Amino acid sequence: MIERLGRRTVDAIKAVGRFGHFMGDLARAVPDVDVWGRLTLVQLRRVGVDSLPVALFIAAFTGVVLALQASYTFRNTVPLYFVGTLVGKTMMLELGPVLAGLALAGRVGASMAAELGTMKVTEQVDALETLAYDPQSFLVIPRVLAGTTMFPIIVALAIVTGIITGWIASLALLDLTTPEFIKGLKLFYRFKDTWFGLFKSATFGFTITLVGCIVGLGTRGGAEGVGLSTTRAVVYSAVLLLVLDAFWALVLLR
């Protein structure tokens, strides 16, 4: 028991050390703009365009469900135009960033861990180094930059989609008019609602892509190792995303 505890403590300390080492290497690679600048454009397209359908799909249905649940909760007690308030606030502050983030942890984080893991076990990462490339500037910086930049854009579009589908559901399925929905939407709106959600999304994008890269480049073994890394990347990203979500609420919304 004590031995196992000791081993876990040592492993945890080693993991912190590896993380510090990784971040140090990452910082050292930043001046290598010639390499990561060109590759970032490719990653922006991959992270952005490829992730958009899943984020919008989730947001579209979330908007509808939110409108229906709000109407169910408010009926006969609260004016129905509050449906617009609930759909808008919830999409902007929480569900837009978090649901899209969780979906993209599966979509983007897993794909990065699998890709880099495969490159690692097939010695492509070693090959990069022998060709005088720094894997951090060739592989990590473009992905992390793309995630941090594109996540807020994807989430912004997801929020808009959720609000639109919530509005359409309100018109089609509830006794609500467009002016009433917009009245509710504007009621408690503050500009902070917008930037808070988007800022949070940027930190989610940074975290998910960084975890995907760290886990991917730490892959050992063959196909089994790649599978393990892929699963780890999704689990770690999802957990960290929820912790970050609570952290930002505590820091910025109190």
Add this chain to the structure above:
Amino acid sequence: MIQFQDLHKSFGAKPVLAGFTLTVPDQETVVIIGYSGTGKSVALKHVVGLLQPDAGDVIVDGRAVSTLEREALMALRRDIGFVFQFAALFDSLTVFDNVALGLRRRDLSDDDIAERVREALAVVDLTGAEDKYPAELSGGMRKRVGIARAIALRPRYLLYDEPTTGLDPVTSAVIDQLMVRTREHLGVTGIVVTHDMRSAYTVGDRIAMLYEGKVRQVGTVAQIQQTEDPVVRQFIEGRPA
């Protein structure tokens, strides 16, 4: 000149290299033979700083690899071509881009890069394969692209990690001829890691056997073929214990 000086390396509790010492003079090709898992590839990866030794070092042209700063290590790597066991080609890049990748780290114009890529592909008889992706190539072709990628850099040193493993005898012979031709063409110093004895006899000026983390015997092809060391004898004859 490359010198392995009393190199020690362990993975966990398992020692792999335990005082590996070997000198590779300029313009010579030394073949390192040995059983699978005895640390041949591990020794090779120390030359380009992909692994850090626990003790000892590899000295390349008087520079101790493990002590080099990042920039100096990058500069050293520009002098060394590394051919990986399974070629390690980048799946998302065409053959042309795979070969050109290392050249893009040098001050070369696009025309010069294209010329060097065409030249390297011609040396490995792969002219016309520029637009193919690695997935479209056979194992032998992938290895040849790996060699083209290394020689396109016009390195002073070429390191081959199991260049004929997994290939049929005819393709292996083609790769052997290619290694000999490359040495003649570029005049490079080479280290070849293999357990294919036919290949070792064809490409090596000298052969060193790695056994239990150290060099068991080193000598010319003729000396190794006539060895009376029972361990080396058993290995080169492929006799079971």
